[in-house]
Structure formats: C-alpha cells, structure tokens
Amino acid sequence: MLEISDLQRRFDGRPVLRSVSMRLEPGEYVAITGESGVGKSTLLNLIAGLDRPDGGRLALDGADYGDLDEDSLTRLRRDKLGFVFQAFHILPHLTLRQNVVLPLWLKGRKGPQADREADRLLDAVGLADRADSWPRELSGGEMQRVAIARALVHAPRLILADEPTGNLDPSNAAKVLTLLAERIRASGAMGILVTHSPEAARSADRVLHLTPEGLSA
Template sequence: MLRLLSIHQLCKAYGGPQGRPVLRDVDLTLAAGDYVAIMGESGTGKSTLLNLIAGLDTPDAGRILLAGRELTGMGEAERTRLRRRSMGFVFQAFHLLPHLTVAQNVALPLALNQVPASRRRARVQALLAAVGLAARADSYPRELSGGQMQRVAVARALVHEPQLLLADEPTGNLDQDSAAQVLELLRRQVREHGCTAILVTHSRSAAASADRVYRLDAEGLHLQAPARTP
C-alpha cells in the first residue's frame, strides 16, 4: 500500500533543543487507509506530536513526510496550504463556530479551499446524511447535544476528503453511549473515505476502535497492539 505518513527520529523539547525533552526519537510509518490510536500518560507529548504532524509546530530534530512531501522543510504559508487541503481535525472541545449553522460549519473547509457553492452544498448534504444529521442542517451548535456536535465535527473534518485525519481526544467530553456512537461513526467514515487516521486518547475503549494501538512514553513510540481483523 501507498506510504502516506513517515516520521523519522522526531525530537521536541520545551524551551528549545536544550530544554525539557517531550518527544525523543519518535518513528512512525502509516500507509493510506491505516487507522491507529496513540495512548500515553498526560505530559508524554501526544498532543505535541499531533501539532508537529499538522505543521502547527516544528520539531527540534527529525523529519515528517506526508505523501512524499517533507513538512519539516516547508515555510509556514506552505504548511498552512497543505494542512487546509490534505488534513482534517476532530478535537475534544468540538470547536464549532456558534454563529454558524451546522451546514455552514461543515462547509468551512470547502469554502477555505474555494470549492464552488453548488459543489459545497452537495458535499455538505452528503456528509450530514452520512452522520445522521441531515435534518439538523439549519440548526446552531447550541441546539445540539454533545454527541451531535461531535458528529458535526467529524463531518467537517472529512468534507474536503483529506488524506490524513487527526483526532485529539474526540470522545473526552462525551458520555459512554455518545462516545461509542462517535467512535463507530469515525471508524466507518474513515473506512469509506479511505483516509489515514490518527486517534490520540487516554481511553482504552476508544483506542480499541483503531486497527493498531501505540503507546508514547519518554523512550519513544511503541506498538502495543497489532492490527485488528477488519
């Protein structure tokens, strides 16, 4: 399969290269369509790793390549364009814009990528139907439950068909039933869209939704559970 993401000997310290180490010699290779979870204690650098992969921060050493393009060699503007076109994000806090409707929130990545309005409408309708919220297209985030808001966030993350999906504790603010529904939705949508996904979580049950589970600690990133049967 096509190698989509390659991380080589990634290092990051708070306060610069001579500061407190957060990530040390992290290696990870993912193929197109892989869905993996990364677990670890608080402070081990899970969110830092996601920020580096997203190009929101730069490492002190090491390389990150997405579809053969090296993020660590790009300028900020180029990283922003790559992030906008090739990555989707799901966060614990949803990050929906309260003054926009559900449909408008989902359409944001398409608008930023200058997709024509007619194509935006069709794509948004398709994604909202896929996450079971077609009837709430004109609702505002304040009118939704936590589980519904996270389903909107999943639709927004996938609407522009990204190559890479990054999910940072996406079920952390949800009750058990809503979390299970969102994880099943996330897994199903990742499969249908064929993107590569990285789920960062403290939850063993959330991690179990992924194909492989890695643990991040002071010594690096280690495979904890091998690929599951699809």
C-alpha cells in the same frame, strides 16, 4: 504515506518528545495512547504542521515538512488534513451546515453540491435535522459530532483526532468511531486517533503507546 523519524520537541529546555518514529500506510488507522502530559497532543500538533519540531523528520506523501514554509503548510492543512480537536473550534457565527462545509469553501467548492455533502456528513453523525441550527444551541457532544463531520467532508488524506469521543455518550461514541474507521479505510486515507479510552483504541487497526522514550506497540 506518513513518515516520522526521530521526532523531538522541547519546551523551555525540557524534552517532551524525545525520539518518536512511526510509519502510516494509506488506509491505515492507528490509535495512540499514553499517560496525560506525555506529549500526545504535542505530537498531533507537529503532524498537523501547527508546531515545528526541534529535531527529526516528518513527511506526508513524500513532502518533508522541513522544506515547507508557512504558506505551504497552510495549503497542506487545507488540502490534505482533517482535524478533530478537544476544543471543537466550531465557529459561533456560522450554522452547523456552514461549519461543516467550510473546508470545501476553502478549496473553492461552493454551491448546492457542497451543501449536500455537508448535509450527508451531518446525517452520518446524527444531526441531519440540525443543519440550520447555531452552535450556541448545541451540547458539547453535539458540537463534537459537528467537528467530526467537518473533518471528514473534504475527504482528507490524513485525519487527526484528539479524544474525539470524550464528550459523547457510549452510543454516539460508537457511531462516530465506526464512521471514522469506515471513511479512513474506504477512501484509502490515513487516521491517527489519540485517546485515553481502551474502547476507542480498539476501533483502530493497531494501537501504539507513547512514553517519554517514544512510541511502542
């Protein structure tokens, strides 16, 4: 379970998130929409433990982020979170298979079985024949699909996706949204999708709208 209560974040004294509260149950997939600059990516960074709030409470499966040091937050991200960010963060010196399998390596899972799981996810995003390719050989949409496969490969407890279909054509966007939803629901994980797209938001179980005052249905 993800619990957020009265979360606040300021930059240079200016409030970006004033009072954000939400609760996410296992198997639930939520879309967050809102105007540009309202703080959607800031909220994801706080949930990911990449930034610290100025107030409020954030807890995943009962672990309060405020009680965790940086090493503990790193372990939480490694073991329980999957990320799909707008900037991809695909490593240029690794093949596509190596990029996707990386979360398994970080958990000590190496060898043929880990490679097979990476290949299975690459196949699910339509890149089965590109496993040995290099990121420089890919389009932006293909790199986004690699990022989605990498986010799912280690069966994370919580999946965070920031505009995951922004670089995809409608056909591939529909495929990856279906994949995200199916994996979240089938595994009992939780998912948060930040998007400007009404079509993408409709893939979620419910849609929340972020404003300067907080989250609302």
